[in-house]
Amino acid sequence: MVPMEGERYHLSPEEAVAQCDANTIGVVAILGSTFDGSYEPVQEIAAALDALQRDRGLDVPVHVDAASGGFVAPFIQPRLEWDFRIERVQSINASGHKYGLVYPGVGWAIWRNQEALPKDLIFNVNYLGGNMPTFALNFSRPGSEVIAQYFMFVSLGREGYRRVIQNAQDVARQLSSGIAEIGPYRLLSQGDDLPVFAFTLAPEIRNYSVFDVSDRLRERGWLVPAYTFPANRQDLSVLRIVVRTGMSHDMAEHLLEYLGEQTEFLQSLDAPLPGQEPRLRKAFAH
Numbered sequence: 001m002v003p004m005e006g007e008r009y010h011l012s013p014e015e016a017v018a019q020c021d022a023n024t025i026g027v028v029a030i031l032g033s034t035f036d037g038s039y040e041p042v043q044e045i046a047a048a049l050d051a052l053q054r055d056r057g058l059d060v061p062v063h064v065d066a067a068s069g070g071f072v073a074p075f076i077q078p079r080l081e082w083d084f085r086i087e088r089v090q091s092i093n094a095s096g097h098k099y100g101l102v103y104p105g106v107g108w109a110i111w112r113n114q115e116a117l118p119k120d121l122i123f124n125v126n127y128l129g130g131n132m133p134t135f136a137l138n139f140s141r142p143g144s145e146v147i148a149q150y151f152m153f154v155s156l157g158r159e160g161y162r163r164v165i166q167n168a169q170d171v172a173r174q175l176s177s178g179i180a181e182i183g184p185y186r187l188l189s190q191g192d193d194l195p196v197f198a199f200t201l202a203p204e205i206r207n208y209s210v211f212d213v214s215d216r217l218r219e220r221g222w223l224v225p226a227y228t229f230p231a232n233r234q235d236l237s238v239l240r241i242v243v244r245t246g247m248s249h250d251m252a253e254h255l256l257e258y259l260g261e262q263t264e265f266l267q268s269l270d271a272p273l274p275g276q277e278p279r280l281r282k283a284f285a286h
Contacts, residue, residue, distance in 0.1 A: 004233040009033065009188065010040045013048035020052060026061045026090075031069030031082055035229060036189040036240070037196025039069060042082040042089070049088055061090040061116075067107070068194050070094030075162040076169060077193075090116040096149045099165060099194075101156075101245060106145035164245055168195035171252050172243040178256040182263055188238060195243040200236065208266040210237045212273065216262040222255055 002015045010033050020027070027049065029042045042064055049060050064082060066073070071094060073080050083092060089112065096106035111117040117135070125132050156164065172191030176199070179185050184202050191197040201210055214226035229236040 001230075003231040004229060009036055009229070009233070010038060011045065013041065013044045016045045017048045017052050020049070020058055020060050022058065024058070024060050026063050028063045028065050029082075031064055031066040031073060032194040032196070036198040036238070037191065037194040037242075038189050039073070039080075039082070039193040043086055046086045046088040060088075062086070062088045064089055064092045066092050067095040068098045068196070070108075071096070071099035071101075071161070072165050072169075072194055075158065075165045084112050096145065099168075099244075100149060101152050101161075101164065102145055102148045104145075105142070106149055165195070168243045168245060168247065171195065171247050171249055172197060172241070174249060174252050175241055175243070175256065178252070179259065182256075182260055184263065184267065191243070196240065198238040198240045200238045207269045207272055210239045212266060213259075213262065214239060216266070217255075217259065220258055222258065 002011050002019060004010075008015075011027075011029060016027050016029075027045060029040045029045050031039050031042065033040065042062065046062050049062065053059050064070075066082070069082070070092065073082060083089060091109065091111045093107060093109045094100065096102040096108065097104040100106070121135050122133050123135065125134060169191060172195035176187055176190040176197045179199055180187050184205050185199045186202055188198040188200060189196075201208075201213075210226040214224055217224045224239050224241055226237060226239050228234055229238065
């Protein structure tokens with residue numbers, strides 16, 4: 001695990017190379033960070049590892065964790081090279097239950113070719129009179145989610161997915177630009193990669209925290225999580241908005257209006273709300 005540093009919130013090519021040695025079996029680049037929705041620079045990371053192989057003879061493959069971005073980038077950022085167009089990328093995973101538009105339970109792992117899948121990961125099972133190779137985590141599993149995924153592929157097609165994902169990104173940008181205009185908030189990302197972005201409070205805000213904002217939004221049914229970043233940026237607490245299918249521009253305006261009202265209330269406080277002082281001390285400890 002590579003820690004965050006300063007304003008770097010995900011893996012950089014330099015950090016990827018710095019962590020590699022003779023025992024490194026691969027580098028995982030994430031196409032869509034959980035923390036702020038941004039893409040890690042897969043192409044640049046792969047190029048840095050190419051240079052590492054030329055300089056030190058270390059051949060380190062890349063796995064792309066495209067749990068969310070695998071169903072986003074192909075449709076609204078088709079020129080972004082992050083997949084098997086990059087020779088060093090050997091495997092990719094994606095989740096159908098995120099932007100694949102299927103209910104939870106289906107995910108995908110694909111390899112560049114048969115040679116890229118280690119043979120010791122494959123189990124051969126003598127089952128019902130035949131030999132069945134499998135590398136699933138469990139042997140017996142339902143097929144309903146796979147059927148649902150096929151249905152979405154067939155019913156929407158490439159253009160249908162493009163429209164759905166593009167609308168989600170448009171709504172995310174509407175929200176991020178609207179939040180940027182509400183005084184105390186600072187954007188960490190804007191929804192330009194995934195339709196996901198994170199924002200925090202200006203450092204001078206001391207009478208409430210992002211956790212208070214999250215609580216006030218939850219009272220009206222808006223689930224906007226607040227959380228602290230991992231090492232070495234545990235001093236940074238943010239709110240994150242994930243725009244999914246069904247979130248309309250009108251709903252975005254309702255959220256912005258309510259966020260503005262609650263922010264105005266929190267700004268008017270002379271001191272933290274009763275019982276909130278320990279939380280604020282923790283949030284601003286650094």
